[in-house]
Amino acid sequence: MSDYDDLIQHLRANGHRLTPQRRMVLEALQAGDHHMSADEIAQQITARYPTISIDLATIYRTLRWLRDVELVSETSLGQNAMIYALRGRHDHHHLVCTQCHTVIEIDPEVLEPVRTEIMARYAFAARLDHIAIFGLCAACRQGDAP
Incomplete structure (x- = not known):
């Protein structure tokens, strides 16, 4: 909406x-x-x-x-x-690099298996509407980031 x-x-x-x-x-x-x-x-x-x-x-x-x-x-x-x-x-999710602070948008469908598993395992209806996942981007992992 x-x-x-x-x-x-x-x-x-x-x-x-x-x-x-x-x-x-x-x-x-x-x-x-x-x-x-x-x-x-x-x-x-x-x-x-x-x-x-x-x-x-x-x-x-x-x-x-x-x-x-x-x-x-x-x-x-x-x-x-x-x-x-x-x-x-703006229903989407983000990968956030903790080193260079790059933000990459990811498709919400990537997390659908997580939602399904949470429901199956815990009978919990997770609201995964806007999530940020922190880690290192490819450039930082390879030492190429500025």
């Missing part, structure tokens, strides 16, 4: 209130063409609505709520901040 109007309809159909703050955070995520930190979302909102003040605490609260209603994925790529993306629009 990536179309902004579909997101709004989904929230309303499930009885969720759409406050101005929630709307602004959703708009920022929808307009972003990459994963965004809360700071980047705040910058996007300020750029679009220069006369409106929204604090980071409100943005974090809104992002947690959007994550809990399963519209936003939250992950860490080994930096100091969590990053966020609309689910369905």
Whole structure:
């Protein structure tokens, strides 16, 4: 679900209130063409609505709520901040090199056998919507990285 109007309809159909703050955070995520930190979302909102003040605490609260209603994925790529993306629009996973910090996107299907095995072994329905796996890229393993 990536179309902004579909997101709004989904929230309303499930009885969720759409406050101005929630709307602004959703708009920022929808307009972003990459994963965004809360700071980047705040910058996007300020750029679009220069006369409106929204604090980071409100943005974090809104992002947690959007994550809990399963519209936003939250992950860490080994930096100091969590990053966020609309689910369905950016469903993918990452390999993150701990040496050169290269980030490689991998197809979600790669982790499907893991999801299946977790269900079979533990009867646990794993939500694998946005995962970062840390290690060394090929260049760093071969000593070719800058």
